[in-house]
Amino acid sequence: MTLSVENQILKSIYNHKRGKIFFPDNFNKYGSSTAVRQALNRLEDKGVLLRLARGIYLFPKKHKVLGILLPTxxxxxxxxxxxxxxxxxxxxxxxxxxxxxxxxxxxxxxxxxxxxxxxxxxxxxxxxxxxxxxxxxxxxxxxxxxxxxxxxxxxxxxxxxxxxxxxxxxxxxxxxxxxxxxxxxxxxxxxxxxxxx
Structure with a gap:
């Protein structure tokens, strides 16, 4: 069964450590720019990614006390x-x-x-x-x-x-x-x- 664009992106994200910054270009091979953007929006809605700015996403690292640790x-x-x-x-x-x-x-x-x-x-x-x-x-x-x-x-x-x-x-x-x-x-x-x- 072929994985959806979202699931392919999710799998790719989980291959990295938390705190990694992603751009839509990182996922071009999984689908059209529109499909990738929509998948990233859904992953943001689900809390998998945090949008730092337009087209810049974070795979957030969480601290028990401090919460989400944002990159500098x-x-x-x-x-x-x-x-x-x-x-x-x-x-x-x-x-x-x-x-x-x-x-x-x-x-x-x-x-x-x-x-x-x-x-x-x-x-x-x-x-x-x-x-x-x-x-x-x-x-x-x-x-x-x-x-x-x-x-x-x-x-x-x-x-x-x-x-x-x-x-x-x-x-x-x-x-x-x-x-x-x-x-x-x-x-x-x-x-x-x-x-x-």
């Missing part, structure tokens, strides 16, 4: 980038937060990407993908590009001695060849700040 904005952004075979770079407040320069976790996160520019609303927050120059996405080291984005957000006049010390501590853990390569992607004042440390 970063998890969702990385899943989208993986699906689109795109590269992404966190910017602004989010870059500051990831480096430990800020405890504030922004609800609206902006990433630079070589994928399609778009904005996705997730709950009360959003993920915005902005087009970036290909050169910028050629960075070798994730932490190095985070430093560049964080400093750009802070602006030259706000760089304190404490910030410089924190940056030097992070730079000490990054291979020199990565620093030399990625420093070329930074504005001149950031290049000066990093090379004169």
């Amino acid at each position: 904005i970063e998890d969702i952004a990385k899943a989208i980038a993986k699906r689109d075979k795109a590269r992404i770079i966190p910017t602004g407040l989010y870059a500051l937060n990831k480096l430990g320069f800020s405890t504030q976790v922004p609800v609206n996160v902006v990433y630079l990407t070589d994928g399609s520019p778009r904005k996705i609303t997730i709950g009360s927050g959003s993920i915005k993908f902005k087009s970036a120059p290909t050169k910028l996405l050629a960075a070798k080291n994730d932490r190095m590009i985070l430093i560049i984005q964080a400093l750009k957000h802070m602006k030259k006049d706000n760089i304190t001695l404490e910030v410089k010390k924190k940056i030097n501590k992070i730079l000490a853990e990054i291979p020199n060849e990565d620093i030399k390569h990625d420093i070329k992607l930074a504005p001149s004042w950031i290049r000066d700040l990093i090379t004169k440390r």
Whole structure:
């Protein structure tokens, strides 16, 4: 007996761990886009899936006390980038937060990407993908590009001695060849700040 589109999708979902993010494209082989979308809607109604945003579903992980454990904005952004075979770079407040320069976790996160520019609303927050120059996405080291984005957000006049010390501590853990390569992607004042440390 041939399984229905819904049952084929369900079987596929159960082959993954809870917490996995799915897109309708993941199930193209089971039926037409309309059939897949309808099956996903039914699985959402049954509580198997949780819709995070249009076309983004979660196989929810549940905690006895906390209830459903939602993925982070970063998890969702990385899943989208993986699906689109795109590269992404966190910017602004989010870059500051990831480096430990800020405890504030922004609800609206902006990433630079070589994928399609778009904005996705997730709950009360959003993920915005902005087009970036290909050169910028050629960075070798994730932490190095985070430093560049964080400093750009802070602006030259706000760089304190404490910030410089924190940056030097992070730079000490990054291979020199990565620093030399990625420093070329930074504005001149950031290049000066990093090379004169």
